[in-house]
Amino acid sequence: MSHDLNLPAIADNQAAGQWQTSNDADAALGNALADILTVDFSGGDVTLNNTQFRSAMTFVPSGLSTTRSLTVPAVKRALFLVNNTDATYSITVTRGATTVSVTAGSVGVFSTDGTANGLVGALVATGSSSGPIGKHTIWVPATAMTPRSTNGAAQGTAEMATNKNMVKTLDFDASTQEFAQFDVAMPKSYNGGTITFIPYWSHAATVTNFGVAWGVDAIAISDDDTLDVAFGTAQVVTDTGGTTNDLYVGAESSALAIAGSPATGDLIQFRIHRDPANGSDTLAIDARLHGVRIIFTTNAANDN
Structure with a gap:
């Protein structure tokens, strides 16, 4: 059995190690739903591999010195966030030919469908106000x-x-x-x-x-x-x-x-x-x- 989050699954008739397999799956699911991954842009644009992309719900930048691209893989994810905590520069989230800019200080909410250009996203308001950005x-x-x-x-x-x-x-x-x-x-x-x-x-x-x-x-x-x-x-x-x-x-x-x-x-x-x-x-x-x-x-x- 395979999952878009690549969670370990207990095999049919598996006895030995089944508890470890279950724990690993629980940990992977918890990370995908709640963890934060810091993405280092000090070396330039970043392309996440499948493992990195599946490992967190929220991605935050470090080392931004100009606008950078964050390319995500062709993995289906119903929801993930890019929280651009930088005060100056934007992050361009990319999947194939599709790009969405997350401006400085903004949060982008995204979904991927696993296809070549399958990325949709929008910015949401931050802070105490509900006023839209755009x-x-x-x-x-x-x-x-x-x-x-x-x-x-x-x-x-x-x-x-x-x-x-x-x-x-x-x-x-x-x-x-x-x-x-x-x-x-x-x-x-x-x-x-x-x-x-x-x-x-x-x-x-x-x-x-x-x-x-x-x-x-x-x-x-x-x-x-x-x-x-x-x-x-x-x-x-x-x-x-x-x-x-x-x-x-x-x-x-x-x-x-x-x-x-x-x-x-x-x-x-x-x-x-x-x-x-x-x-x-x-x-x-x-x-x-x-x-x-x-x-x-x-x-x-x-x-x-």
Whole structure:
């Protein structure tokens, strides 16, 4: 008889040593359910062999000096944990072509099915908070944005005809590039990496050509930094309208790198613009911005 945990089994008609076989099996099962194995990454990436993988429930790192890979074998395990106790570097858990990153200070919960790429996993919250680790959204309405003094978007108000819904927007010109800005003090749990954005917009009546290009760039400003500082490289999302007074939601942008190397406690200043010079921007009237979703990633469950 064989097991995924390779537990010793008492053979049919076995007499001699059966108690030892039973004890060995109990010990192996206890280790697989409760033991902790420290994985030494000081020499580089680590590949666990079958025996190592079966010997513990939880794997913790030592010797991390950069992000490292932990490759697990093709052994079926319904549950195991990777508790990344390191404060700085991630561990990439790997089975074949499947990878899951366990960020610094996080716990990964995993299962394997014994196949070449059979690994599934997710991060769970640590500490006293039950808040999730991963992507989060900040909604910034147009009313919270400041039009730039130079080539700033116009503030607009519109009332819908039938139900009298009121909308307050920033209206961006069809021929002159116009801008607005807003500031966000990012939470301590923000991982300092790239962000993405999704624009929400509409337009008034027009006959043809409904394309709009929205761009966002950003800069991180630390304590005692100058406020007169260059923004980073913008990412642009193009979208197509068509119906008067319909709300349009653009696609999620490509990854946007925030200039200035964001650090904990920084103020992030975002700048949004319409790009009339973009070949996909064809709307011949003002594009009305209702707001923007800023999507960022956390690496902690709270801001303790």
